[in-house]
Amino acid sequence: MKNTLINQGNDRILTGFILAVLTFWLFANSMMNIGPIMSKELGVAANTINIAVSLAALFAGIFIVVLGGLADSIGRAKILRLGLYLSVVGSLFIALIPSGKFAEPLLLTGRALQGLSAACIMPTSLGLLKILWEGSAQQRAISFWSMGTFGGSGLSALFAGIVATNLGWRWIFVFSVIVAVIALYLLKNLPESKKESSGKYRPxxxxxxxxxxxxxxxxxxxxxxxxxxxxxxxxxxxxxxxxxxxxxxxxxxxxxxxxFFDLSLFKNKVFSGAIICNFLMNAAAGIVIVALTLMQTAANYSAQKAGLLTLGYAVSVILFIRTGERLMRKIGARKPMVWGSLIVALATILLMQTHVMVGTYRILALVAFTLFGTGLAFFATPATTAALSNLPAEQSGAGAGIFKMASSLGAGFGIAISAGIFTAVSKSTDALEWFPNIFSGRQDNINFRLAAILALTSVLLFALLSAVVAGFKIPKDGGKIINK
CATH class of the missing domain: 4.10.860 (DNA Excision Repair, Uvrb; Chain A)
Known part of the structure; x- marks a missing residue:
C-alpha cells in the first residue's frame, strides 16, 4: 500500500493534510487579530475574548499527547477525520454565535472544540507523513506540511484582517468549515494506520x-x-x-x-532544556495579539490594516526556516536557538516603542514582525532536533508528544498573560499619570500605549529566558549532524 500511495495520488493526500492543519493555524489562530471586533459585536468582555483566544491552544496542548496515543491504538486516519469533524462543529459554533447571553458559552465551547481538533490533527498528520512517504518524497511532504503550519500561523492575522474588514469576521469560520470539508473529501481514501503491537491504549x-x-x-x-x-x-x-x-x-x-506525562524524560538535560525553550518561545506569540490590538484601539486601524503589519512575519518564517536547519548542521543547535531567541527579543523591544507617532511605529512594527518570523525560523528546527535526537528510540514518541504539548501550552499561556496585562492596564484610570510628557502625539490613548509596553515586557522576558536556558542547557554540538 505504501509504495502505491507514494507513486499515485500522493499530492491529493498531501493537500488534504495541509488543509487540515490550516483549519487551526490559519483559521482558528485568526482570533488574535479580530478579538476587538468580536468583543464589540457580541457584547463579550475583553477578558473573555482573551480566554477564548488562548483556550484553543490550551486544549490542544493538554490533549495532544492522549489523542496521539489513541491514534496509535485505534487508527491515525480515524482520529485525523475526527479532528476535521470537530473543526467543522467548533467553527460553526463560532460563526453562528448570536449576540447576548449565549455568546460567551458558545464562543468558549467553539474554541475548546477547535483546540481538540488541533490535538487530533497535528500528531496524526505528521505521523502519517512519515509512514506514507519515504526518502526525498518524505522530506518534500514534511516541508509542505511545515509551510502549512508556520505559513498559516504567519498569515493568520493578515488573512483575518482582510476577511473581517471586507466580508465580516464570521466568514473566517465559514471558510474554515469549507476547508475542513474539502480536506475530508481529499482524505476519503486515506489508508488506515496504527501500531499493530501497541495493544489497547488506556488513557x-x-x-x-x-x-x-x-x-x-x-x-x-x-x-x-x-x-x-x-x-x-x-x-x-x-x-x-x-x-x-x-x-x-x-x-x-x-x-x-x-x-499521561512521563516525567522521567526530564532527567535528560538536553531534552528538558529544549522543552523549556520551546515553551518560552511559543509564549512569545503574545506579541501578535498585543501589537494588533494596540493598533486597533489606540490608532483606530482596521483589522485589515493592522494585519498588513504582520506580512513580514509570514514571509520571513517561510524563507528562513531552512536556514535554521543549515546552521544546526554546521554549528549545532545551541547557537541558532540562542540567536533566534535574541532576534525575537529585539523584535519585542522595537514594538515596545509606543511613545512615538503612529507613522514611525508602523515602520517599527513592519521591521519587528519580520524579525519575529526570522527568529522563530532560526529556532524551530534546531529546538525540535535537540529535543528528540537526544532521546532513545523507544522514548521518541513520548518526547515528541511533550514537545508539541509545550508548544501549544506556551502559546496559550503567553497569549493569556500578555493579553491579560494589556487589558488590565488599559482600563486603569491611573495610567495617564504614570508617564506624563513622554508619549508623542495624541494623549487620549496613553493608557493603551502604556499597557502595550507592560504587556510586551512579559514577551521580552520569555524571549530572554529562552536564550539563557538554551545557552546553559543545550550543549555546543547538541543536534549537530556529523557526516561519518
Missing part, C-alpha cells in the same frame, strides 16, 4: 483531569485576576487551586504506571 484519565483543572485555574487567574481583584478571595483560591492540583499531578504521575 490516563485521572492524570489528564488533574492537569486540566490545574491549567484552567491558572488560566482564569491570569485572564480574570484584574477583574476579580488580584488579592480577592476568588483569585487566591484560583492560584492555590492551580498550585495544589499541579503538585498532586506531579506526585500522581511519578507513581503511575500508565503515564
Amino acid at each position: 490516563d484519565w485521572a492524570g489528564i483531569l488533574i492537569f486540566l483543572v490545574s491549567m484552567i485555574c491558572l488560566e482564569l487567574f491570569i485572564t480574570k485576576g484584574a477583574t476579580f481583584g488580584w488579592l480577592s478571595v476568588t483569585s487566591i483560591l484560583l492560584i492555590l487551586g492551580a498550585m495544589i492540583t499541579f503538585i498532586i499531578f506531579y506526585y500522581y504521575e511519578k507513581r503511575s504506571s500508565n503515564h
Whole structure:
C-alpha cells in the first residue's frame, strides 16, 4: 500500500493534510487579530475574548499527547477525520454565535472544540507523513506540511484582517468549515494506520483531569485576576487551586504506571532544556495579539490594516526556516536557538516603542514582525532536533508528544498573560499619570500605549529566558549532524 500511495495520488493526500492543519493555524489562530471586533459585536468582555483566544491552544496542548496515543491504538486516519469533524462543529459554533447571553458559552465551547481538533490533527498528520512517504518524497511532504503550519500561523492575522474588514469576521469560520470539508473529501481514501503491537491504549484519565483543572485555574487567574481583584478571595483560591492540583499531578504521575506525562524524560538535560525553550518561545506569540490590538484601539486601524503589519512575519518564517536547519548542521543547535531567541527579543523591544507617532511605529512594527518570523525560523528546527535526537528510540514518541504539548501550552499561556496585562492596564484610570510628557502625539490613548509596553515586557522576558536556558542547557554540538 505504501509504495502505491507514494507513486499515485500522493499530492491529493498531501493537500488534504495541509488543509487540515490550516483549519487551526490559519483559521482558528485568526482570533488574535479580530478579538476587538468580536468583543464589540457580541457584547463579550475583553477578558473573555482573551480566554477564548488562548483556550484553543490550551486544549490542544493538554490533549495532544492522549489523542496521539489513541491514534496509535485505534487508527491515525480515524482520529485525523475526527479532528476535521470537530473543526467543522467548533467553527460553526463560532460563526453562528448570536449576540447576548449565549455568546460567551458558545464562543468558549467553539474554541475548546477547535483546540481538540488541533490535538487530533497535528500528531496524526505528521505521523502519517512519515509512514506514507519515504526518502526525498518524505522530506518534500514534511516541508509542505511545515509551510502549512508556520505559513498559516504567519498569515493568520493578515488573512483575518482582510476577511473581517471586507466580508465580516464570521466568514473566517465559514471558510474554515469549507476547508475542513474539502480536506475530508481529499482524505476519503486515506489508508488506515496504527501500531499493530501497541495493544489497547488506556488513557490516563485521572492524570489528564488533574492537569486540566490545574491549567484552567491558572488560566482564569491570569485572564480574570484584574477583574476579580488580584488579592480577592476568588483569585487566591484560583492560584492555590492551580498550585495544589499541579503538585498532586506531579506526585500522581511519578507513581503511575500508565503515564499521561512521563516525567522521567526530564532527567535528560538536553531534552528538558529544549522543552523549556520551546515553551518560552511559543509564549512569545503574545506579541501578535498585543501589537494588533494596540493598533486597533489606540490608532483606530482596521483589522485589515493592522494585519498588513504582520506580512513580514509570514514571509520571513517561510524563507528562513531552512536556514535554521543549515546552521544546526554546521554549528549545532545551541547557537541558532540562542540567536533566534535574541532576534525575537529585539523584535519585542522595537514594538515596545509606543511613545512615538503612529507613522514611525508602523515602520517599527513592519521591521519587528519580520524579525519575529526570522527568529522563530532560526529556532524551530534546531529546538525540535535537540529535543528528540537526544532521546532513545523507544522514548521518541513520548518526547515528541511533550514537545508539541509545550508548544501549544506556551502559546496559550503567553497569549493569556500578555493579553491579560494589556487589558488590565488599559482600563486603569491611573495610567495617564504614570508617564506624563513622554508619549508623542495624541494623549487620549496613553493608557493603551502604556499597557502595550507592560504587556510586551512579559514577551521580552520569555524571549530572554529562552536564550539563557538554551545557552546553559543545550550543549555546543547538541543536534549537530556529523557526516561519518
